[in-house]
Amino acid sequence: MLKDQVRQLQVDKTVLESKLKEAFSARPAGGDPRELAKAQEQAKTLQKENDLLKVTLAQEKAKPATIDPKVLAQTQLALVEANRKLTEQTAKATKLAEEKQFLQNKLSVMSPTEQNAAALEDTKKALADAKRELAMQREVGAKLALEKEALQARFRNMNSDGEAAAALRAENALLKKQLADAKAVVTGQRG
Numbered sequence: 394m395l396k397d398q399v400r401q402l403q404v405d406k407t408v409l410e411s412k413l414k415e416a417f418s419a420r421p422a423g424g425d426p427r428e429l430a431k432a433q434e435q436a437k438t439l440q441k442e443n444d445l446l447k448v449t450l451a452q453e454k455a456k457p458a459t460i461d462p463k464v465l466a467q468t469q470l471a472l473v474e475a476n477r478k479l480t481e482q483t484a485k486a487t488k489l490a491e492e493k494q495f496l497q498n499k500l501s502v503m504s505p506t507e508q509n510a511a512a513l514e515d516t517k518k519a520l521a522d523a524k525r526e527l528a529m530q531r532e533v534g535a536k537l538a539l540e541k542e543a544l545q546a547r548f549r550n551m552n553s554d555g556e557a558a559a560a561l562r563a564e565n566a567l568l569k570k571q572l573a574d575a576k577a578v579v580t581g582q583r584g
Contacts, residue, residue, distance in 0.1 A: 403450065
């Protein structure tokens with residue numbers, strides 16, 4: 394798709410160059426020197442814009458050729474999956490934090506006695522386990538957040554390639570209009 398657009402832009406560029414050369418070669422006999430100078434200045438401006446278009450076209454050729462719809466769809470699915478996993482991990486981390494708080498409260502209420510020493514030790518172990526699990530869940534959540542951000546950046550980059558092609562088409566249309574205006578000025582000087 395982008396290759397076809399680049400080819401079309403090259404064809405349009407070639408046509409514009411030939412029309413520009415034609416406009417340069419058409420000099421009116423005995424016309425007003427101010428009109429001639431104005432037409433020549435306009436032709437120079439068009440040539441500069443044409444050169445700019447060539448540079449832009451070269452830059453577009455250097456970019457990746459096309460966006461494969463399958464790759465785009467896979468990236469979108471991966472982004473959705475990363476969002477789902479992140480939500481799931483956030484919920485687990487919240488649950489573990491609540492469990493940790495409950496165990497800490499239970500631990501602080503208990504006073505060590507011989508009757509509840511075993512229960513107190515079990516609660517301490519459960520609290521340590523909850524802290525360890527919470528730390529692991531936070532680490533997984535952080536990794537998933539980074540993965541999500543990378544996927545979003547990749548998705549944004551894929552969309553920007555289409556915008557560059559649209560900008561080239563708009564610039565091409567502007568150059569065509571300016572060339573037509575220059576031809577009209579040169580034709581008006583002949584008549």
